[in-house]
Amino acid sequence: AQSVTQLGSHVSVSEGALVLLRCNYSSSVPPYLFWYVQYPNQGLQLLLKYTTGATLVKGINGFEAEFKKSETSFHLTKPSAHMSDAAEYFCAVSDGPSGGSYIPTFGRGTSLIVHP
């Protein structure tokens, strides 16, 4: 069974500062990893995903994440925060092709607050 831990329910940064949202997972098989974003009153939108290949994946809006198998992590970063990045961010994991379930398991979410 998979699980996801997102460290910090809230992360506060200044506009222009580095954004780092942490995600650690556990999975008994090679995982697929996802980051979703939820803006107020909207649904979850995929930011980026890792399935196979390059461990550094780039997503929309300047975000990227690196899959580190040795650390079982998939942290989300953005070099320079923008006010419009304020939202709830969810990390999710699912089994890859060798696993039994493709259903993503989500973390609790991290609320990103961006100060002017």
Added chain:
Amino acid sequence: EPEVTQTPSHQVTQMGQEVILRCVPISNHLYFYWYRQILGQKVEFLVSFYNNEISEKSEIFDDQFSVERPDGSNFTLKIRSTKLEDSAMYFCASSAERMGTEAFFGQGTRLTVV
């Protein structure tokens, strides 16, 4: 851009009442899901649906819950007799394929049981 739509956006119901949450998935998608998020907690998987039947369900999805795709476009979640602890945001999602694919989520229905 195609999107998943959910109605209503907010529903208030009395404990013990039946509720039906409605979703219109993206038209060419084949896999459908319901998730819920109790306030302050993580997004939890409820059920997945493919080829007109449930393909996976979690332990949360007990006999009080049911899903159906009544007319080839809508995908509904029914809670037969609501409890206070059913109060949550319910998300519908759909995807075109199964493995490693992107699931598109609706904006959610906030269910409040009083």
